[in-house]
Amino acid sequence: MPGTDSTMARLLLSGEALSDGDFRRVYDFLNLESDCLGLGEYETWYGLLSPAVTYKVLAPAFLDATRPRRYGRENAYFDDDYASLGIRVKQLTTPGFTIAENPATISRHFVTNIRGVANGEGIEVVSNVLVVRVRSTEPEPGVVSARRFDRLVETPEGLRIESRLAQLDQVSLQQLNLSFFI
Amino acid sequence: MNSFNQPLRSAGAWVDVEAGTASRAIFSDEEIWRLEQEKVFAKSWLFLAHETEIPEPGDHVTRQLGNDPVLVVRGEDGRIRAFHNSCVHRGTKLCRTDAGNSKTFTCPYHGWVYGLDGKLQATVYPPEVAAKIGESTSSLIEMAQVDSYAGLIFGTWDETAPSLDQYLGDSRFYIDLFANRTQGGMEVLGPPQRWVFKANWKLGALNFAADGPHAASVHGPITYLTLQVPPEQILQQLINSPAVVIGEGHNCIFLEYPGEAPDYAGFSPALVPLYQQQLNQAQQRMLARGLTKVMTNFPNTSWVESSVTFDDKTPPIPFCNLRTWQPLSAQSTEVWNWLLVEKEAAEEFKQQSYEIGIRTFAAGGTFDQDDAEAWSAINLGCRGSIGSRYEVDFRATKHYRDEPIENFPGPGVAYPSTFSEMSEFALLAHWQKVMSAGSDC
Numbered sequence: 294m295p296g297t298d299s300t301m302a303r304l305l306l307s308g309e310a311l312s313d314g315d316f317r318r319v320y321d322f323l324n325l326e327s328d329c330l331g332l333g334e335y336e337t338w339y340g341l342l343s344p345a346v347t348y349k350v351l352a353p354a355f356l357d358a359t360r361p362r363r364y365g366r367e368n369a370y371f372d373d374d375y376a377s378l379g380i381r382v383k384q385l386t387t388p389g390f391t392i393a394e395n396p397a398t399i400s401r402h403f404v405t406n407i408r409g410v411a412n413g414e415g416i417e418v419v420s421n422v423l424v425v426r427v428r429s430t431e432p433e434p435g436v437v438s439a440r441r442f443d444r445l446v447e448t449p450e451g452l453r454i455e456s457r458l459a460q461l462d463q464v465s466l467q468q469l470n471l472s473f474f475i
Numbered sequence: 476m477n478s479f480n481q482p483l484r485s486a487g488a489w490v491d492v493e494a495g496t497a498s499r500a501i502f503s504d505e506e507i508w509r510l511e512q513e514k515v516f517a518k519s520w521l522f523l524a525h526e527t528e529i530p531e532p533g534d535h536v537t538r539q540l541g542n543d544p545v546l547v548v549r550g551e552d553g554r555i556r557a558f559h560n561s562c563v564h565r566g567t568k569l570c571r572t573d574a575g576n577s578k579t580f581t582c583p584y585h586g587w588v589y590g591l592d593g594k595l596q597a598t599v600y601p602p603e604v605a606a607k608i609g610e611s612t613s614s615l616i617e618m619a620q621v622d623s624y625a626g627l628i629f630g631t632w633d634e635t636a637p638s639l640d641q642y643l644g645d646s647r648f649y650i651d652l653f654a655n656r657t658q659g660g661m662e663v664l665g666p667p668q669r670w671v672f673k674a675n676w677k678l679g680a681l682n683f684a685a686d687g688p689h690a691a692s693v694h695g696p697i698t699y700l701t702l703q704v705p706p707e708q709i710l711q712q713l714i715n716s717p718a719v720v721i722g723e724g725h726n727c728i729f730l731e732y733p734g735e736a737p738d739y740a741g742f743s744p745a746l747v748p749l750y751q752q753q754l755n756q757a758q759q760r761m762l763a764r765g766l767t768k769v770m771t772n773f774p775n776t777s778w779v780e781s782s783v784t785f786d787d788k789t790p791p792i793p794f795c796n797l798r799t800w801q802p803l804s805a806q807s808t809e810v811w812n813w814l815l816v817e818k819e820a821a822e823e824f825k826q827q828s829y830e831i832g833i834r835t836f837a838a839g840g841t842f843d844q845d846d847a848e849a850w851s852a853i854n855l856g857c858r859g860s861i862g863s864r865y866e867v868d869f870r871a872t873k874h875y876r877d878e879p880i881e882n883f884p885g886p887g888v889a890y891p892s893t894f895s896e897m898s899e900f901a902l903l904a905h906w907q908k909v910m911s912a913g914s915d916c
Contacts (some may be wrong), residue, residue: 429906
């Protein structure tokens with residue numbers, strides 16, 4: 294799993310810069326993925342994952358700058374693998390299996406600030422994502438933003454996500470649920 | 476004609492225990508919500524934190540009780556105290572971090588300094604002014620009573636409230652099944668998740684008290700995908716498993732494993748001997764046969780435990796979820812959501828239990844996401860000027876109320892089906908009693 298801003302900064306400084314062509318491929322891949330998520334094409338999105346995928350979404354915390362104290366494990370909203378994501382996709386794509394997403398949320402994923410670097414394990418990508426969602430039960434638009442650290446790997450079918458770490462920006466999520474992917 | 480044909484304002488008139496109904500206004504009315512803050516939340520014992528969140532002197536966490544910030548601190552003497560997290564000078568929120576360790580707390584506005592015992596230690600004033608403002612005698616607003624049971628820290632603002640042991644009463648038998656089942660006890664797996672849904676806090680508390688029928692209609696498919704029990708069998712287990720009215724507003728349901736399942740089917744074999752050492756015979760029997768257990772301690776502390784798998788190659792792993800429903804307004808609730816695990820468990824098991832927990836009952840949980848949607852829909856159906864005149868229906872209780880189970884192994888009165896809605900409605904009946912206390916109604 295790619296790490297945090299500090300490890301990403303090291304990679305960006307030390308790794309092999311992406312060619313214009315590779316950057317374009319990463320850019321197109323992330324836009325394709327955001328279209329899948331925004332349009333609810335979850336089975337297509339699932340096909341963009343490596344079977345070895347690790348998928349984690351973390352909550353932030355407000356800590357004292359001089360004496361931060363953390364306890365327990367990370368505070369994760371998602372800590373999933375290919376099998377568990379498959380069950381989530383099955384739930385979200387089967388109308389009789391979901392109350393939360395039937396009728397489906399109207400949402401858009403906006404991905405910006407994309408940077409990437411190649412290393413021996415694939416392409417490490419950092420980006421920001423803003424998800425805007427409107428629900429039948431909460432008509433006022435809800436917003437979730439996060440910083441994402443991805444590892445994309447080359448496969449015969451094209452790029453695939455091998456790991457994602459999304460760091461959310463809200464300590465108390467102003468959403469009734471996370472029945473969607475970041 | 477509906478019996479509630481006008482918005483009901485007078486205390487004691489919202490829940491009709493005999494009829495098995497309650498006014499929809501209790502889920503949306505701001506006046507009722509304000510009255511609850513005085514009658515319920517200012518007088519009850521409220522869950523604050525787990526002792527493993529603040530193991531060392533100086534450790535502290537900040538919490539919200541409704542809209543009041545609270546600071547929970549372990550002192551140099553090891554004693555746990557809880558304070559209204561505000562400076563007594565101008566009311567500024569004192570500690571603005573989620574967790575930390577410190578010897579003092581300094582107000583960000585004028586620099587007033589407090590010790591871990593809440594006493595004011597210093598201000599910026601010269602001695603003659605400091606004397607006038609009582610620098611040597613002032614202290615933070617402290618919760619009237621703070622106590623722990625099984626590592627669970629509760630506090631109350633009411634100095635006349637009964638002891639925590641008295642308050643929890645017979646529910647301790649059931650709390651033990653969640654959180655006091657090994658000698659070492661439980662530990663939190665991390666800080667609490669927090670999220671906000673737009674509906675009344677009681678909807679969450681009632682759902683966990685618990686609402687048996689929704690488990691089939693809302694969670695049936697995901698249960699089939701993750702519990703490895705066919706939906707028709709889940710339905711039968713829901714119909715045939717008990718709902719327990721423990722008393723004093725505490726209520727639970729126990730969904731039992733189908734008969735052919737071995738004892739402790741969903742638990743780690745390594746921990747079973749520890750359960751057998753710690754629990755009495757009746758508790759052991761209930762834990763061994765439990766597929767899912769759900770409970771609410773009045774008013775807003777809830778529990779759920781089940782064993783789940785997200786991989787057909789892996790046997791089910793149990794998770795233990797503890798949460799509070801913080802009433803931000805009549806139509807807005809913040810969930811604080813912890814996962815617990817036995818201290819004695821192996822690290823691999825702890826990680827598995829953690830992963831299962833956040834995949835099921837959490838903001839992104841496959842179970843929670845559908846519940847929150849239903850509660851938001853209830854809010855929309857109950858908050859209008861017309862909708863709030865009418866009632867919600869618990870008349871299923873009329874069928875079951877005279878048929879308690881005889882010889883049920885646990886304390887309280889058990890009814891033969893989670894579909895009875897008996898335990899869920901009992902929370903509302905107790906809520907009405909508390910809300911009516913001291914009034915003429």
